[in-house]
Amino acid sequence: xxxxxxxxxxxxxxxxxxxNRWAQHVxxxxxxxxxxxxxxxxxxxxxxxxxGENGLYTVVAFGINLTQVxxxxxxxxxxLGGIDDEIGIYA
Numbered sequence: 001x002x003x004x005x006x007x008x009x010x011x012x013x014x015x016x017x018x019x020n021r022w023a024q025h026v027x028x029x030x031x032x033x034x035x036x037x038x039x040x041x042x043x044x045x046x047x048x049x050x051x052g053e054n055g056l057y058t059v060v061a062f063g064i065n066l067t068q069v070x071x072x073x074x075x076x077x078x079x080l081g082g083i084d085d086e087i088g089i090y091a
Contacts, residue, residue: 057069
């Protein structure tokens with residue numbers, strides 16, 4: 001178990017080879033995990049977005065309305081822009 005934590009969570013074996021190499025592995029590894037957490041629910045239809053006439057996006061997961069966000073908010077623009085970049089949709 002300790003070896004798994006050292007290899008998968010802390011990347012200690014890479015840290016011994018240099019801080020820059022360690023930072024690259026951490027950022028790539030965590031970014032891959034984060035993108036999977038967004039991609040799989042969207043691809044399999046577990047999560048999706050709807051937009052009402054009031055200009056609010058509704059985030060729906062497993063048929064449950066989770067939250068509503070304004071379409072013009074900086075967070076919304078950044079988050080949806082990241083999803084577009086991830087799946088290859090460019091305006």
